[in-house]
Amino acid sequence: MRQGLAAAAAAYLIWGLFPIYWKLLQAVPAAQIMAHRIVWCLLFVVLWLGLREGFGWLRRLSPRLVAMLAASAALISLNWWLYIWAVNAGHIVETSLGYFINPLVSVLMGVLILRERLNAAQWTAVGVAAIGVLWLTWQGQRLPWIALALALSFGSYGLIRKLAVVPAVQGLAVESGLLFLPAAAFLLWREIGSGGSFGHGELRIDVLLVTGGLVTALPLVLFAIGARRIPLSMVGILQYLAPTLQLACGVLLFGEPFTRAQALGFGCIWLALGIYAADGLWRARRRPPVVVA
Secondary structure, eight states: OHHHHHHHHHHHHHHHTHHHHHHTTTTSOHHHHHHHHHHHHHHHHHHHHHHHTOSGGGGGOOHHHHHHHHHHHHHHHHHHHHHHHHHHTTOHHHHHHHHHHHHHHHHHHHHHTSOOOOOHHHHHHHHHHHHHHHHHHHHHTSOOHHHHHHHHHHHHHHHHHHHSOOOHHHHHHHHHHHHHHHHHHHHHHHHHTTOOOTTSSOHHHHHHHHHHHHHHHHHHHHHHHHHTTSOHHHHHHHTTHHHHHHHHIIIIISOOOOOHHHHHHHHHHHHHHHHHHHHHHHHHHHSOOOOOO
């Protein structure tokens, strides 16, 4: 239990501190950062799987499962690119909003696509969150499209990964493998066109681009370890650690504005998440324990 809690908390801690990492690569275009992230992530994941369990599981992949993972790969690459671009363009606060509302977007997708049913508390949480988004739209005179695009792309990614039954790290290996050739071809094209960023400047930049693959794979491995050892309700609470840290990074470290109007909108989101989390904990406590014969 303690090991699982530590692993899951470490995963969300890394995700929460991502803005600091990507800010160190601000001089590199977001598309190149994403492509390097894919290439090096594949190498690290392949090394991990090779040492841990081998690759016999590849024979069990059906064409339908590969097609689903291709769709999830496209969604996660879009999510990665938008997130990196938004961080380095000074929109960290809005990216944190995207990951705050992501659980509620996932709930709505479950209703609309999987025909799941919500209870009164869950509908209340969705409604309060919608009020928060509408308030932020009205106050900012624009739709918070970065937050919504991040939440929708990651929510859609999570939906596909729910339907595609494959372990998290193995799924990441397939997704990275499907994206590897386009990413490598793009990087080669940029190098030929004298627009590449790798090996043409500071060694620090090169190291950060390479280890970007590691910081992509590592939290997912930690999360997979933690999720197997702690209750799902605890995972649900821990997931809010990441956007909370992202918001703190944006406001406290990088000086992004956070007005009273924004605080009121975020407050609605936080209230909605509190209702949703409390309902989940209450239902988890009422659920009878599983007895293994």
